[in-house]
Amino acid sequence: xxxxxxxxxxxxxxxxxxxxxxxxxxxxxxxxxxxxxxxxxxxxxxxxxxxxxxxxxxxxxxxxxxxxxxxxxxxxxxxxxxxxxxxxxxxxxxxxxxxxxxxxxxxxxxxxxxxxxxxxxxxxxxxxxxxxxxxxxxxxxxxxxxxxxxxxxxxxxxxxxxxxxxxxxxxxxxxxxxxxxxxxxxxxxxxxxxxxxxxxxxxxxxxxxxxxxxxxxxxxxxxxxxxxxxxxxxxxxxxxxxxxxxxxxxxxxxxxxxxxxxxxxxxxxxxxxxxxxxxxxxxxxxxxxxxxxxxxxxxxxxxxxxxxxxxxxxxxxxxxxxxxxxxxxxxxxxxxxxxxxxxxxxxxxxxxxxxxxxxxxxxxxxxxxxxxxxxxxxxxxxxxxxxxxxxxxxxxxxxxxxxxx
Amino acid sequence: xxxxxxxxxxxxxxxxxxxxxxxxxxxxxxxxxxxxxxxxxxxxxxxxxxxxxxxxxxxxxxxxxxxxxxxxxxxxxxxxxxxxxxxxxxxxxxxxxxxxxxxxxxxxxxxxxxxxxxxxxxxxxxxxxxxxxxxxxxxxxxxxxxxxxxxxxxxxxxxxxxxxxxxxxxxxxxxxxxxxxxxxxxxxxxxxxxxxxxxxxxxxxxxxxxxxxxxxxxxxxxxxxxxxxxxxxxxxxxxxxxxxxxxxxxxxxxxxxxx
Ligand code: SF4
Numbered sequence: 001x002x003x004x005x006x007x008x009x010x011x012x013x014x015x016x017x018x019x020x021x022x023x024x025x026x027x028x029x030x031x032x033x034x035x036x037x038x039x040x041x042x043x044x045x046x047x048x049x050x051x052x053x054x055x056x057x058x059x060x061x062x063x064x065x066x067x068x069x070x071x072x073x074x075x076x077x078x079x080x081x082x083x084x085x086x087x088x089x090x091x092x093x094x095x096x097x098x099x100x101x102x103x104x105x106x107x108x109x110x111x112x113x114x115x116x117x118x119x120x121x122x123x124x125x126x127x128x129x130x131x132x133x134x135x136x137x138x139x140x141x142x143x144x145x146x147x148x149x150x151x152x153x154x155x156x157x158x159x160x161x162x163x164x165x166x167x168x169x170x171x172x173x174x175x176x177x178x179x180x181x182x183x184x185x186x187x188x189x190x191x192x193x194x195x196x197x198x199x200x201x202x203x204x205x206x207x208x209x210x211x212x213x214x215x216x217x218x219x220x221x222x223x224x225x226x227x228x229x230x231x232x233x234x235x236x237x238x239x240x241x242x243x244x245x246x247x248x249x250x251x252x253x254x255x256x257x258x259x260x261x262x263x264x265x266x267x268x269x270x271x272x273x274x275x276x277x278x279x280x281x282x283x284x285x286x287x288x289x290x291x292x293x294x295x296x297x298x299x300x301x302x303x304x305x306x307x308x309x310x311x312x313x314x315x316x317x318x319x320x321x322x323x324x325x326x327x328x329x330x331x332x333x334x335x336x337x338x339x340x341x342x343x344x345x346x347x348x349x350x351x352x353x354x355x356x357x358x359x360x361x362x363x364x365x366x367x368x369x370x371x372x373x374x375x376x377x378x379x380x381x382x383x384x385x386x387x388x389x390x391x392x393x394x395x396x397x398x399x400x401x402x403x404x405x
Numbered sequence: 406x407x408x409x410x411x412x413x414x415x416x417x418x419x420x421x422x423x424x425x426x427x428x429x430x431x432x433x434x435x436x437x438x439x440x441x442x443x444x445x446x447x448x449x450x451x452x453x454x455x456x457x458x459x460x461x462x463x464x465x466x467x468x469x470x471x472x473x474x475x476x477x478x479x480x481x482x483x484x485x486x487x488x489x490x491x492x493x494x495x496x497x498x499x500x501x502x503x504x505x506x507x508x509x510x511x512x513x514x515x516x517x518x519x520x521x522x523x524x525x526x527x528x529x530x531x532x533x534x535x536x537x538x539x540x541x542x543x544x545x546x547x548x549x550x551x552x553x554x555x556x557x558x559x560x561x562x563x564x565x566x567x568x569x570x571x572x573x574x575x576x577x578x579x580x581x582x583x584x585x586x587x588x589x590x591x592x593x594x595x596x597x598x599x600x601x602x603x604x605x606x607x608x609x610x611x612x613x614x615x616x617x618x619x620x621x622x623x624x625x626x627x628x629x630x631x632x633x634x635x636x637x638x639x640x641x642x643x644x645x646x647x648x649x650x651x652x653x654x655x656x657x658x659x660x661x662x663x664x
Contacts, residue, residue, distance in 0.1 A: 056448075237622060364523070370522070371523075373525065375528050388509070388526065391470065391484070391485070391526075392526060393647075395483035395484075395486055395521070397483035398482060398483060398486045398521075399485075399486065399521050399522075399524075402486075402520055
């Protein structure tokens with residue numbers, strides 16, 4: 001089987017992420033403050049205050065990718081945490097206590113910011129962290145947006161933006177600079193637009209990238225949105241992808257089938273899965289996870305970033321109703337011309353996995369494509385069954401390839 | 406033209422040989438610990454019984470969890486597609502199939518050509534599979550073969566509430582010590598398997614005509630419980646256990662003529 005071509009920007013990503021973690025780990029020496037924040041949390045005000053944001057979930061992904069999740073989860077279970085708890089939470093809590101994991105634990109936080117627009121787990125998880133590190137915690141509460149962003153939600157969330165700023169002023173002991181904020185907001189929007197453009201290159205046939213590539217290059221839009229580094233990075237990545245498209249270079253050498261992925265990646269099996277699909281000449285051209293960090297572009301504007309950000313963060317993919325999730329997926333199936341949907345039923349992430357069978361039914365009926373379900377925990381490799389997953393993927397591809405295209 | 410289908414399951418290995426579109430022989434042996442050997446053995450034994458030579462077989466397809474360890478097969482195809490094809494071959498009217506094997510259970514929907522349109526499989530758990538029944542038969546000291554028949558005499562099936570095989574086993578043991586009738590306990594066990602399997606099958610909306618395939622289809626008690634649970638008739642054919650191997654041999658016929 002021909003190997004997929006390497007993305008040149010892979011190296012650059014490694015370099016930036018290494019620099020980022022070194023800066024965060026040495027923050028106490030440079031006098032900078034560190035905030036731990038949830039992946040869907042409003043990070044831009046932190047950047048505007050020159051605070052280094054650190055993401056336990058990104059850390060969780062690293063733990064998973066380095067196959068240390070099973071061991072750390074086991075340790076968390078020994079501390080009394082349930083095996084049903086999200087494996088990001090389990091592995092991150094364990095690594096905080098034993099200072100273990102791929103980078104020997106995250107740098108100690110000066111403050112914590114938890115936004116519940118992704119799940120309720122993060123609130124309890126961050127409360128645990130707040131007690132453990134004895135640092136202040138800000139909870140940014142975003143009401144579920146089943147269908148619309150109501151007037152009362154709007155007022156409620158906007159107020160919290162002000163409280164959040166007041167919290168930052170107290171912890172950082174300095175005034176919030178609204179001009180800097182406007183600039184950070186502009187850069188955040190620009191980076192999100194570039195990220196969306198990168199993902200959109202997958203509309204080409206063959207697609208220059210797979211969702212698996214996206215899972216890797218996603219790191220900066222999660223951790224450094226609002227900085228110039230992210231903007232420059234995605235400009236270059238976009239250029240590389242556009243060059244591939246114009247040369248007709250596909251990420252999967254003989255792309256024949258195009259699939260869509262739903263839910264978090266299975267971090268410890270990325271390579272295995274990507275090879276498995278490539279062996280069937282299938283390219284994962286779109287997914288709901290990578291797009292979660294640019295989906296809110298439709299709600300946010302640089303003229304009134306703070307206000308519109310309130311709406312954007314409230315209407316995150318995991319904070320909307322199942323009908324809207326299905327609409328989003330069907331739109332993407334049509335946009336990227338997918339022949340099938342692969343759903344990862346992720347025992348870790350309840351808000352992502354609950355409702356998948358209903359969504360699958362709607363996708364089948366309305367988009368007319370088959371759906372596959374595979375089960376695991378995204379970081380805890382003890383819950384993965386290779387032969388079962390393999391049989392399901394093989395059967396799914398046999399099914400798709402026997403349907404006329 | 407002769408073709409062969411080999412289905413290596415977790416408990417049994419099955420071989421089927423077809424000639425001119427008809428099944429001319431089937432064979433079932435225990436898989437044991439070496440899937441590759443079992444495949445070779447069941448195939449050789451069947452050839453011998455039929456007085457055939459391997460050179461007369463124009464194409465062989467392997468399937469089942471051990472499908473990739475059969476080095477003499479021309480191609481490996483998953484058991485999902487093979488059960489669909491096999492059931493369609495046995496009865497072309499069938500639109501839904503429930504296959505309960507040794508270590509997994511699955512449900513599929515096929516179209517009028519026997520092509521699989523949708524499927525679901527159980528998660529990583531022995532509940533609702535043949536392995537579950539095997540463990541329970543051992544706890545009750547009943548031969549697995551008699552298990553199905555015995556339960557048909559039950560008037561008041563016991564309630565087995567644990568899904569977990571290990572917990573269910575201890576539940577069964579305590580029912581025995583409470584003096585519950587053996588046929589009632591067995592009927593309860595069958596209902597528990599049927600409940601798991603029907604919940605799975607309902608996810609993809611199985612409908613009539615529905616056929617049950619796989620080794621567990623031989624158990625009349627499970628089939629009856631499943632019928633009750635789903636509220637639709639469950640068809641069972643004598644060849645149910647080798648449906649996957651039949652499907653493989655049918656695919657081998659198409660594959661062989663395409664080459
Ligand atoms: S439960 Fe889901 S959304 Fe919440 S932290 Fe875990 S993976 Fe993220």
